[in-house]
Amino acid sequence: MEPGPGNAITDVAGVRVGHTTLIRGDGPLRVGEGPVRTGVTVIVPHDGDVWREPLFAGPHRLNGNGELTGLEWIREHGMLAGAIGITNTHSVGVVHDALIEAGARAHDMSDAIWALPVVGETYDGALNDINGFHVRPNHVHAALAEAADGEVAEGNVGGGTGMVCHEFKGGIGTASRRAGDWTVGVLVQANYGSRDLLRIDGVPVGAAIPTSEVPSAWDQVDVLSARGGAEGGSIIGIVATDAPLLPHQCARLAQRVGMGVARMGSYASHGSGDLFLCFATGNRGLSFRAGEDDPRPTVGLRMVVDEHINPLFEGVAEATEEAIVNALLAAETMTGRDGITAHALEPGRLVAIMREHGRV
Amino acid sequence: MEPGPGNAITDVAGVRVGHTTLIRGDGPLRVGEGPVRTGVTVIVPHDGDVWREPLFAGPHRLNGNGELTGLEWIREHGMLAGAIGITNTHSVGVVHDALIEAGARAHDMSDAIWALPVVGETYDGALNDINGFHVRPNHVHAALAEAADGEVAEGNVGGGTGMVCHEFKGGIGTASRRAGDWTVGVLVQANYGSRDLLRIDGVPVGAAIPTSEVPSAWDQVDVLSARGGAEGGSIIGIVATDAPLLPHQCARLAQRVGMGVARMGSYASHGSGDLFLCFATGNRGLSFRAGEDDPRPTVGLRMVVDEHINPLFEGVAEATEEAIVNALLAAETMTGRDGITAHALEPGRLVAIMREHGRV
């Protein structure tokens, strides 16, 4: 399938992405001081007042060793309101409250705004002083302020700054696919998986580059947290599409993120927080509280006829695969706390391996 | 809230209900011969070609000790196709295949029809020779042929023929409520609960008529099946509305059936199969396989704005309560296999008890 013009989630009109990247200090871990290798990424789902105008949305849990707040309300009324935040595991709360504050600020602090934001996380404790709680509310506000359409920075940026994927340096990646007149885009924060499992387009790339050759960051960590390690890690996947999907159709697309992850070799290990959310911009003008302002008992919608949904399914699986590959290729080798180093997947090496297997 | 003109699920335009009631023989149980106290009830959800044109729908499981087939597909694509069947536990299969056959017959046996029907059940083994498998395909076809709008027979009819509820004679009951311009109707096959728990409009009616006064059928059964007994039993609840609900909104209404059941005193015991399904006729012209015949990539819909959904929620809870009461009051005392008798709730007695508690 063909990618969109930017091969990014921002190919879906109105979707904007912003990052705040925090890289500070070197050397031994001193909790509260650093080294800092973390950040926050925000996805603004449309170009209107996102704090008041929701979109249809649906989630999927491939493996739940992670957090993606706000899902109970999305499951219940089928809608996403506000901007989505993605950060490290120990900063979910600060990002959560900062998103509420951002919505309140946008409406003079005195008005009825949204208050059940969606915040996801993966664990960056291999490289980052995660117990230092370095993400602050202003970092969220800055990411929102700089959120833009067009090109999306990938790799060691935003929430993906300190992430590790298949024991290479991971982080943020994105890709998109055209499905007839519609576009579907995927953004991942990739922080999962062991080296030996990595496959790219079916080729066993991980087995060809063992950790004896390119070392794993996790092998350099003394005490593994409950959510780290080569078999831990996590992947958050956000899907956007301009197709007019209903909530249950969004959830179906969200499950296909997991199929892309499976094709990369993952079996969604116990320690992995593999949580996915899809939203659809194809129906606008929804409300989550019309109240006195909106006496409409019903609204008109459009829905993708199910017989035409397969290209969107396939597009999600493909775009997920490519978003992960893009995260791996965009990320650069990074040394974090205690000198622990996560090595990048070297593009030249990848091309050579693909060639050996009859690809490229 | 006000009931619809017939106070029945058929107040939702296009909904039809048909029963085949099987009552035959008396005396000791001879498996395969009788006595027979069973049947099948069908609900035809709209007045078009139900085998090809689906409606939005959503289920809820309050307690899953029961069967309601077809739910995986309803959860996945949010639609109900075909007629719904309700019968005894050991006749789910025959009704299932007969519904497929009915769809095929309606399309010359050679065409593409629907094949994942919805069939629910409760256990009538206290009164009926349930291991005799007395429901046959022709009983399903007969119920479909006689399905009609207007008045719905209640009590000892169709799938409800041999049912027991709160240790009184139970069976089929229905009720409806007006919610602004919309109507919501509920039909139950009521076969659950112990006597002492029964409450009507909050009044502890069951405690006022102990089984020492009006005996329980279950106390007369020698060997209790895994799904019988005063603490077993089940209730199937089908909700219809003409409001244009999306699938996830239907599921929300379905969960409110359980709130009506709770108000009747039930706590949804372990042995109970309390399964509910809501469908909405407010969007017509949907397809589940447009194929070459239908090149539409999208269709237009209407959706109830969530801020206006509360009267539908409240209507479901109220109509469920009244449907159960109607089942109890319409059912007449019945003696079944081995002379086991399920006694009716006597209306005069009920009125007297309500009066003592400051009602009526």
Place this chain on the structure above:
Amino acid sequence: MEPGPGNAITDVAGVRVGHTTLIRGDGPLRVGEGPVRTGVTVIVPHDGDVWREPLFAGPHRLNGNGELTGLEWIREHGMLAGAIGITNTHSVGVVHDALIEAGARAHDMSDAIWALPVVGETYDGALNDINGFHVRPNHVHAALAEAADGEVAEGNVGGGTGMVCHEFKGGIGTASRRAGDWTVGVLVQANYGSRDLLRIDGVPVGAAIPTSEVPSAWDQVDVLSARGGAEGGSIIGIVATDAPLLPHQCARLAQRVGMGVARMGSYASHGSGDLFLCFATGNRGLSFRAGEDDPRPTVGLRMVVDEHINPLFEGVAEATEEAIVNALLAAETMTGRDGITAHALEPGRLVAIMREHGRV
């Protein structure tokens, strides 16, 4: 059924409850200054190292217009780790990160601790300066430090400080029931429902005390938030039991909280966040990351045989009803921001109404 010795969730051995109550200022709302009518309640689920030793647990969503974080992980591996926090809607994040910090502090900030805490909320914006974000990390640490077994303060305390229930003053309530050798306890933060719906033991108490007689706080609010209003509000329900339940059995108990809520007259309105979680202390010694420390491939457990689970179901429904009544009766009339007043349900009045309906 009989209550436990304290008629509280703390009747389950090892369960501790702590509150930090924030009441400060009077008069007009000045965002960031007050008046403050809020707080945080913590439930510590057992007497061991809760940050490292989990318990089996399971949730239920009756209506999802609310937040209860950590549920994806509980659904996935069936276990709750750490203390539970309950607060106002805009303080979920600060409580979330403070609970992570508390766990890290308890293990020298350098160790592998848990990081997916459970934090629930209801909306106290009628009385409280909710956009002032007055709950701070130290309030969470204080609630943890004072958490105790024995008597639980109810009404205007902790997370329940500024809550409104059935348009009376609401807040924290708790109750318990004995089920054979087991105990089941429920704690609610009650903030839901309109006046007219309120029923107590089936008696229509709300209809007997209309808002024309005892005014509603919501009628005094100018701009209703998306989650406030008489038809909004929410209820968080936490269930504890010493019965050895497996995770799916915990989820079954959690659904029965909704049956208690239904008996109180609620139909779980669209604006309500009715989220429930049950945990079971009957299996101890579980781990969520054994790692090198724990080479056990399997552990021994006990499980309640399902045929004996009904008293626990019934106990949850009953204890939920009584916990809500206890919240209403313990809460005192409170005046908050802009002079808005939530009136208490007057006990003498309640007794009189019950008497008129043949109770007491």
Place this chain on the structure above:
Amino acid sequence: MEPGPGNAITDVAGVRVGHTTLIRGDGPLRVGEGPVRTGVTVIVPHDGDVWREPLFAGPHRLNGNGELTGLEWIREHGMLAGAIGITNTHSVGVVHDALIEAGARAHDMSDAIWALPVVGETYDGALNDINGFHVRPNHVHAALAEAADGEVAEGNVGGGTGMVCHEFKGGIGTASRRAGDWTVGVLVQANYGSRDLLRIDGVPVGAAIPTSEVPSAWDQVDVLSARGGAEGGSIIGIVATDAPLLPHQCARLAQRVGMGVARMGSYASHGSGDLFLCFATGNRGLSFRAGEDDPRPTVGLRMVVDEHINPLFEGVAEATEEAIVNALLAAETMTGRDGITAHALEPGRLVAIMREHGRV
């Protein structure tokens, strides 16, 4: 990972598989007469009284365009009782009732037996007279009677007789993996997917053998049913393990079947019924109704510690991939109704393609 001794689901001790294969007639379709290309496969989950002694179990829905009955009860109490049946779409009911009858017969027709059987299906209407309803109760009883451990016939047998997979001849396949001291086995009825998507061990085999070279059965079908076609089809996957898994852990394994399916190239198309169920024999002696016979309030269990569950996850994904390949390689070219032919995947051709891609 290493397969078990038989590389089959029967490597899990006590698991037995039986098939009844129905192949009769040739030439044009005459509904009710044939040609017949169908059957039924049964899986008996342990060597005890399966109608009375359940096992822990858990399901997953990858795509719900299919039926797998009995799931509501499995989701509710976490247990599977009785034998599992797999057949064609229009024979679910007859198999369902026949399994109830088999259970009743095994207990003298007069006793309390199980009545909520698990029956799955895929659509064989390309080759089979599916509207002829050729599966009869005696075919189910025969499959049960011949159910055996040891070698499992694969390909055109039992429920898989008339199935088509990736537009090659499909059917029944099985494989197993050793995970430490435990074994996990998978059996599939494979009937899904388009040719171009097929990948084996990551190699794009389907693209290398286009339908212009080896024709597709679906291209020979005039009228496609709602559930047929190259993008329709379905796969039922049953997982067995001797590890002592709890119900929620079984559901986690069931989701990993979908990861194996994804690796084969599928994106789980809209028309696909991809339903999976895992059961675990590692805890025996459970009951689903102890009643008077069993006064035990609790029973002792063992549970796999989650940190040791990854090899089981990985084993399911691998065994699923191999079970599908085994189905494709065991199935022989078959001509069915109206002369429609489904061609086998030729093993020599497969080996050559794998070699070109640096495998084997």
